[in-house]
Amino acid sequence: MSSSVATRRAASQGRIADFNQTVILNAIRRSPDGVSRVELAAATGLSAQAVTNIVRQLLASGLIAEGRRAPIARGKPRTMLNLNPDGQYAIGVHLDPAVITYVILNLVGETLAHASRPTPADPDPELTTREIVAQIEELITETGVSRGKIVGVGMAAPGPIDVDRGVLVDPPNLSGWQSVPLRDAVRDAVDLPVLLDKDVTAAASAEKWQGGGGNFLFFYLGTGVGAGLVLNDEVFRGKTHNSGQIGNMIVSNDGLPCSCGYTGCLGEGSHPRRLVQHGLAVGALDDDVDLDDRLQVEAALVQLADNALTGRAEAIGVMDEMVRGILKGCEDITLLLDLDRIVFGGPHWRTLSPFFTEERFSELYRRHALQSIQPITVSGTRIGEDVGAVGAASLVLDHTFSTNPAVLLAG
Numbered sequence: 001m002s003s004s005v006a007t008r009r010a011a012s013q014g015r016i017a018d019f020n021q022t023v024i025l026n027a028i029r030r031s032p033d034g035v036s037r038v039e040l041a042a043a044t045g046l047s048a049q050a051v052t053n054i055v056r057q058l059l060a061s062g063l064i065a066e067g068r069r070a071p072i073a074r075g076k077p078r079t080m081l082n083l084n085p086d087g088q089y090a091i092g093v094h095l096d097p098a099v100i101t102y103v104i105l106n107l108v109g110e111t112l113a114h115a116s117r118p119t120p121a122d123p124d125p126e127l128t129t130r131e132i133v134a135q136i137e138e139l140i141t142e143t144g145v146s147r148g149k150i151v152g153v154g155m156a157a158p159g160p161i162d163v164d165r166g167v168l169v170d171p172p173n174l175s176g177w178q179s180v181p182l183r184d185a186v187r188d189a190v191d192l193p194v195l196l197d198k199d200v201t202a203a204a205s206a207e208k209w210q211g212g213g214g215n216f217l218f219f220y221l222g223t224g225v226g227a228g229l230v231l232n233d234e235v236f237r238g239k240t241h242n243s244g245q246i247g248n249m250i251v252s253n254d255g256l257p258c259s260c261g262y263t264g265c266l267g268e269g270s271h272p273r274r275l276v277q278h279g280l281a282v283g284a285l286d287d288d289v290d291l292d293d294r295l296q297v298e299a300a301l302v303q304l305a306d307n308a309l310t311g312r313a314e315a316i317g318v319m320d321e322m323v324r325g326i327l328k329g330c331e332d333i334t335l336l337l338d339l340d341r342i343v344f345g346g347p348h349w350r351t352l353s354p355f356f357t358e359e360r361f362s363e364l365y366r367r368h369a370l371q372s373i374q375p376i377t378v379s380g381t382r383i384g385e386d387v388g389a390v391g392a393a394s395l396v397l398d399h400t401f402s403t404n405p406a407v408l409l410a411g
């Protein structure tokens with residue numbers, strides 16, 4: 001046997017070993033009540049000896065732990081195996097134009113700590129990166145987790161993103177962030193592996209991790225809107241990992257002019273600046289707002305929502321129009337892809353969720369039913385405000401549970 005054949009065979013045996021280990025680890029992950037070695041062999045089709053060997057390695061690495069002993073009808077009780085929650089940790093950072101959110105997750109996806117800080121009004125990339133790094137260090141100190149057990153840092157940011165190079169390309173709502181190599185800057189500073197992915201993709205991944213797969217749209221409401229897609233239990237990314245750009249879908253006949261040259265675009269109709277501008281124009285807000293001051297706009301959006309909730313007709317009109325446009329976009333996407341549910345979330349979801357009522361959904365349900373054989377279900381994310389950061393951390397944990405993770409963890 002030539003040495004190159006031997007090397008190839010060794011490499012392929014290494015991949016098979018990795019693959020089998022991943023299969024066992026995922027089977028254990030899917031059994032929160034624990035699973036025995038015998039059950040693992042039955043579930044995976046691996047031999048009892050192979051399972052015993054892999055389990056020994058996983059126990060030694062600390063990724064799994066032996067739990068309770070389950071009695072069986074005959075013979076000695078079986079020792080159940082579980083993921084060891086403290087076997088690994090992952091950090092997630094979500095850079096949104098309005099807020100930066102941080103979480104640290106354990107191996108079973110529980111959030112051990114989180115923090116959020118308003119994004120600086122004029123977010124200089126270098127200063128902001130330094131702030132992100134300081135906050136990551138604070139989170140590590142606060143939780144007291146061992147640095148050696150942190151697999152890496154996942155970062156979620158607005159698209160478009162050059163995922164392979166870890167670079168923010170030209171985010172429309174973060175001026176000055178053109179071609180910023182955020183991934184490597186953070187990696188060099190924290191000395192941990194780092195990955196960078198799109199915010200909506202991270203959010204969809206979080207929802208998939210914690211809420212199950214299927215076929216769904218994660219409708220992301222941040223400073224910009226975006227569509228995260230899970231198709232056949234997998235996060236859909238597209239060729240360049242930038243799928244989900246829905247800002248220029250036309251959803252209104254008489255909407256606002258958009259910089260793309262059309263009118264009535266989804267992104268314009270739901271952009272905080274435009275909602276506040278609209279609110280001012282129709283008398284839904286009392287105090288003047290500097291539309292170029294993002295923090296003022298954010299505060300005015302909350303005020304606009306409050307005014308609508310207390311019954312001010314002009315403010316209700318603004319919200320109605322926004323919701324109608326978003327639901328038209330949702331309708332088109334769900335019918336195009338034959339989805340079974342829509343999940344809403346993102347930094348502005350808490351402010352805007354009171355306007356996404358069953359009454360307003362009824363028109364979506366009706367129109368959807370006319371063209372589909374299955375009703376659509378709609379909900380808010382169960383993960384809450386941290387969904388982007390939780391998703392970014394879950395993309396890091398994917399490296400433990402998949403032999404072929406979608407995004408490179410640059411170490």
Ligand SMILES: [Zn+2]
Nearest residue numbers: 248258260265
């Ligand atoms: Zn447009």
